[in-house]
Amino acid sequence: MDRRSLLKLSSAAAALQMLPGFVFAQATGSFRVGSLCPVTGAGSPYGPGMQQAIRMAVDEVNAAGGAAGVKLELFSEDSQTKPDAAVLAAKKLIEVNKVQALLGTWASGVTLAVMPLTDAAGIIEMNTSGAPAISTLDTKDLVWRYQATNDRFGQAFAEICKKNGYKRPATMAFNNASGLGNTQGFTKAWEAAGGKVVAHVTYEPNRPSYRSELQKILDAKPDVIVTGSYLPDTTIILREWFQSGTPVKWIMPGWAASPDLVKALGNEVTEGIISVDSVSNEKSKSYAHYDELYTKATGKSGSTNVYAAMTYDMVVVLALAIEAAGPGATTEQVNAKIREVGNPGGTPVFTFAEGKALLAKKEKINYEGASSKLDFDKYGDVTPDFGVYVIEKGEFVRKDVVSIPPGV
Amino acid sequence: MIQFLNLLINGITEGLVVALPALAMTLVMGVNRFPNAATGDFMTTGAFMAVGAQLLGVQSLVLATFLAALITAMLSAASYELIFKKLARQPMIASLLAAIGLGFLLRSVISFFAGHDQRTFNVPLVRAWNFDGIRILPTDLAIAGAALGCLAVVFILLYRTSFGRQLRAVSDNPDLARASGIRARKLMIGLWLLVGVLSAIGGVLLGMKAVVMPELGWDHLIPAFAAMVLGGIGSPVGAVIGALLMSVAQELSVPLLGPSYKLVLSFGVLALVLMVRPAGLMGRVDLIR
Amino acid sequence: MTAYLQAIGIVSLIYALLALGLNLQFGLTRLVNFGVVAFFAIGAYTSALLALAGVPLLLSFAAATVLAGISALPLGLLSLRLREDYLAIVTLGFSEAVRITLQQEEWLTKGVQGLPGIPKVFASLGPAGSDTALFFILVAATALVAWGTLRLTRSPLGRLLRAIGDDEPALMALGKNPTKFKVQIFMVGAALSGLAGAFYAHFITFISPEQFLPLVTFYVWMGLIMGGSGSVRGALGGAVLLMIFLEGSRFIKDFIPGVSEVQMASVRLAVVGLALILVTMYRPNGLFGKTTT
Numbered sequence: 002m003d004r005r006s007l008l009k010l011s012s013a014a015a016a017l018q019m020l021p022g023f024v025f026a027q028a029t030g031s032f033r034v035g036s037l038c039p040v041t042g043a044g045s046p047y048g049p050g051m052q053q054a055i056r057m058a059v060d061e062v063n064a065a066g067g068a069a070g071v072k073l074e075l076f077s078e079d080s081q082t083k084p085d086a087a088v089l090a091a092k093k094l095i096e097v098n099k100v101q102a103l104l105g106t107w108a109s110g111v112t113l114a115v116m117p118l119t120d121a122a123g124i125i126e127m128n129t130s131g132a133p134a135i136s137t138l139d140t141k142d143l144v145w146r147y148q149a150t151n152d153r154f155g156q157a158f159a160e161i162c163k164k165n166g167y168k169r170p171a172t173m174a175f176n177n178a179s180g181l182g183n184t185q186g187f188t189k190a191w192e193a194a195g196g197k198v199v200a201h202v203t204y205e206p207n208r209p210s211y212r213s214e215l216q217k218i219l220d221a222k223p224d225v226i227v228t229g230s231y232l233p234d235t236t237i238i239l240r241e242w243f244q245s246g247t248p249v250k251w252i253m254p255g256w257a258a259s260p261d262l263v264k265a266l267g268n269e270v271t272e273g274i275i276s277v278d279s280v281s282n283e284k285s286k287s288y289a290h291y292d293e294l295y296t297k298a299t300g301k302s303g304s305t306n307v308y309a310a311m312t313y314d315m316v317v318v319l320a321l322a323i324e325a326a327g328p329g330a331t332t333e334q335v336n337a338k339i340r341e342v343g344n345p346g347g348t349p350v351f352t353f354a355e356g357k358a359l360l361a362k363k364e365k366i367n368y369e370g371a372s373s374k375l376d377f378d379k380y381g382d383v384t385p386d387f388g389v390y391v392i393e394k395g396e397f398v399r400k401d402v403v404s405i406p407p408g409v
Numbered sequence: 410m411i412q413f414l415n416l417l418i419n420g421i422t423e424g425l426v427v428a429l430p431a432l433a434m435t436l437v438m439g440v441n442r443f444p445n446a447a448t449g450d451f452m453t454t455g456a457f458m459a460v461g462a463q464l465l466g467v468q469s470l471v472l473a474t475f476l477a478a479l480i481t482a483m484l485s486a487a488s489y490e491l492i493f494k495k496l497a498r499q500p501m502i503a504s505l506l507a508a509i510g511l512g513f514l515l516r517s518v519i520s521f522f523a524g525h526d527q528r529t530f531n532v533p534l535v536r537a538w539n540f541d542g543i544r545i546l547p548t549d550l551a552i553a554g555a556a557l558g559c560l561a562v563v564f565i566l567l568y569r570t571s572f573g574r575q576l577r578a579v580s581d582n583p584d585l586a587r588a589s590g591i592r593a594r595k596l597m598i599g600l601w602l603l604v605g606v607l608s609a610i611g612g613v614l615l616g617m618k619a620v621v622m623p624e625l626g627w628d629h630l631i632p633a634f635a636a637m638v639l640g641g642i643g644s645p646v647g648a649v650i651g652a653l654l655m656s657v658a659q660e661l662s663v664p665l666l667g668p669s670y671k672l673v674l675s676f677g678v679l680a681l682v683l684m685v686r687p688a689g690l691m692g693r694v695d696l697i698r
Numbered sequence: 699m700t701a702y703l704q705a706i707g708i709v710s711l712i713y714a715l716l717a718l719g720l721n722l723q724f725g726l727t728r729l730v731n732f733g734v735v736a737f738f739a740i741g742a743y744t745s746a747l748l749a750l751a752g753v754p755l756l757l758s759f760a761a762a763t764v765l766a767g768i769s770a771l772p773l774g775l776l777s778l779r780l781r782e783d784y785l786a787i788v789t790l791g792f793s794e795a796v797r798i799t800l801q802q803e804e805w806l807t808k809g810v811q812g813l814p815g816i817p818k819v820f821a822s823l824g825p826a827g828s829d830t831a832l833f834f835i836l837v838a839a840t841a842l843v844a845w846g847t848l849r850l851t852r853s854p855l856g857r858l859l860r861a862i863g864d865d866e867p868a869l870m871a872l873g874k875n876p877t878k879f880k881v882q883i884f885m886v887g888a889a890l891s892g893l894a895g896a897f898y899a900h901f902i903t904f905i906s907p908e909q910f911l912p913l914v915t916f917y918v919w920m921g922l923i924m925g926g927s928g929s930v931r932g933a934l935g936g937a938v939l940l941m942i943f944l945e946g947s948r949f950i951k952d953f954i955p956g957v958s959e960v961q962m963a964s965v966r967l968a969v970v971g972l973a974l975i976l977v978t979m980y981r982p983n984g985l986f987g988k989t990t991t
Binding site: 208 | 416423520526527536547618619622669
């Protein structure tokens with residue numbers, strides 16, 4: 002290598018070395034939180050909102066005086082919804098920013114790639130992913146899942162179908178772990194109860210049209226179509242379905258059947274769609290509180306992004322656990338308090354400030370979150386109730402609540 | 410039979426939408442000799458400009474598309490002047506990579522200002538016409554019609570005007586064209602304006618069928634590229650035929666292979682055709698090694 | 699901090715291996731391979747599946763390399779007949795076909811669920827030790843490949859290969875048959891990509907088909923061209939450059955106030971795009987390439 006190129010190469014390397022030195026003041030006296038949301042990539046409809054929800058929760062906690070006497074310090078990175086990009090981002094957060102908790106991973110692939118890193122570093126991980134493997138690989142009990150597992154969702158779908166008297170369901174799944182997971186969970190539960198799924202199709206992302214896939218389903222004459230889908234593809238499918246004129250009912254997860262769907266398609270198309278979402282008590286104060294903050298921060302209703310409610314709760318639960326563990330606690334000790342502040346056995350509280358006040362009086366609390374009641378099972382997975390909403394004239398009307406027993 | 414016809418109709422509609430960017434790419438490929446990987450992001454730009462126009466109060470989608478096409482055309486011409494003209498003497502790879510970079514840049518500017526939310530066009534939803542099980546969506550018909558109209562105009566331009574004649578001359582034989590005194594610069598600007606318009610309209614049509622997001626064009630780049638190659642690089646007619654053939658083949662394969670292997674099928678078709686005709690369906694034989 | 703830089707180092711070296719493989723194919727014989735990620739994926743899945751089944755890592759790495767190389771044979775043969783831009787799309791199509799097959803054939807690859815829990819090299823050293831071990835193994839492997847490529851370039855065979863790239867009709871007139879060499883080089887390049895894939899799988903420990911999109915191929919090309927194709931130095935330097943842009947842009951947000959965290963993602967993409975345009979326009983031989991054409 003000649004001298005010129007050697008010079009160029011070493012100055013480039015030196016520049017890279019210098020950059021981080023500027024920016025990472027090791028702030029002592031703060032609890033460092035990392036956020037790793039899918040700001041770009043497949044999760045981009047949800048990632049920015051998720052990241053902002055974390056930011057607003059952190060600000061709220063700090064405004065209330067922090068937790069256990071320290072402020073929360075937030076470091077945000079974009080996972081790009083890609084496992085390899087997420088690994089590097091996680092490494093940066095863990096090694097450079099020295100975060101003590103990593104929140105907001107959305108795609109199962111991202112969570113699965115990042116878990117070994119957080120486990121090795123002994124830090125808390127909180128995610129909204131659906132894959133079953135996350136529960137089984139969580140050997141150190143440091144990983145907390147704020148979204149119902151695919152299986153649970155599928156069971157909820159099956160329960161709803163049964164209650165509504167549907168006999169001939171068909172399924173449509175977005176070809177990724179979560180989409181397929183949801184419909185497979187449904188099929189498993191439905192067939193276990195003796196039913197039969199009349200047709201299934203797995204469709205590819207980023208296609209301009211799903212007419213042939215939809216046609217295959219409609220040809221089997223189902224009375225209801227259960228989907229594991231996301232907003233963009235659902236928009237396309239519904240638009241094509243409506244224009245085809247075939248009557249059929251739809252059951253979808255809340256991240257697909259959201260106000261944005263109504264906005265895109267209008268009231269007529271979306272009339273009667275059943276949207277399923279994990280939920281806490283109706284008119285719960287925590288949801289209203291989160292909604293208010295979210296609307297102020299983003300200009301959109303909190304119901305447009307169910308994952309943002311989950312990430313908001315992540316920060317609140319974490320802060321309450323820090324508070325409960327007391328000043329100077331280790332990450333492990335904080336981790337041990339998470340079930341304590343989230344699970345039944347204490348006074349229900351609905352905001353961080355409320356919880357902090359009661360903890361100061363040495364009382365036990367049970368934070369009922371904005372995204373669900375946040376009761377964690379032995380795997381660290383939430384076991385939420387599911388809210389069944391029907392879209393009527395563009396509004397989401399809550400019709401029912403479905404409970405899946407935690408042991409399942 | 411009914412299923413076959415329905416799949417055929419799906420394929421043709423999709424094919425017509427892909428035909429526009431495929432045509433845009435083949436024009437640039439034939440004249441400037443590189444695959445313009447920014448075509449997809451020009452489509453996205455066009456779609457977003459039209460969405461923006463509608464948000465600013467322009468009711469008519471046609472007018473919004475017109476404005477979008479204007480802006481995209483200027484951007485496209487600018488990109489030629491500032492970037493690709495300077496890379497003309499470099500190997501193809503350099504222009505290709507610069508085009509990829511341009512695509513990233515366009516996408517990032519759009520997402521910076523418009524965010525990552527999905528957007529849709531205000532198009533009235535109409536029920537399909539059902540002929541004994543054969544379904545035709547009026548919107549699809551409108552889209553197909555617009556695409557066909559666009560293609561017709563382009564072909565008239567290419568084969569009935571002196572602009573088109575000169576373009577084809579340069580595409581066939583740049584040295585001879587230069588020697589005979591065709592004024593390259595104006596020609597190039599005209600070409601790139603045209604490419605911009607085509608991409609913008611393609612983007613709007615795609616957005617009408619699907620949803621408008623920053624990744625819109627990039628996701629459809631590869632099908633357009635494949636269609637261009639299948640049809641024969643540099644051949645406008647080939648690009649359209651390639652696009653139609655690929656989309657129809659994909660749709661017809663669904664009952665046999667399922668929706669996920671669609672893309673694999675089209676590449677398989679492409680590979681097969683190229684083995685028999687290495688220059689593509691309508692490409693010229695002397696272009697191969 | 700060192701662990702983070704080490705991680706960047708590991709990823710850079712993986713990209714370096716990919717770039718060296720591509721450099722053999724394109725730099726020496728002008729074969730436009732836009733399917734690099736296909737062999738990367740084949741290598742990654744081969745090693746991962748074998749390792750998860752209990753096969754020792756040395757063997758699984760070897761199998762990954764060999765299988766990736768062999769799988770390049772059909773494409774290699776096809777490449778002889780096609781002009782470069784046609785070859786580009788066919789190789790791209792091949793890589794998509796590989797990805798979709800990996801995605802659909804769940805019985806073999808677990809499909810979209812992916813393969814978690816892939817064993818790390820020298821796992822008994824613990825995660826940090828394992829990463830350090832991997833880093834040094836990669837350094838050694840890359841150095842070996844770089845040295846091998848240099849020897850190849852300077853050998854009589856290498857000179858012949860450069861000749862193929864530059865003037866095939868003349869070669870054939872001289873009675874030399876470049877066909878066999880071209881295919882062999884294509885396969886060796888693919889084998890290197892497969893080896894890189896194995897390293898990748900055992901570093902990230904979770905692989906799924908969506909990690910093997912054409913974008914990876916584009917990144918490798920970016921690195922190679924920015925560094926300067928046709929030289930080992932260019933391939934290595936390009937990989938480093940690529941990482942600087944991809945990772946370095948992450949730190950920009952600390953310097954630009956008033957921009958939301960969400961918008962920073964757009965800024966990062968803009969920086970990469972702008973860098974691509976500027977480098978191709980003003981440094982056509984790449985930043986580390988030869989100064990004469």
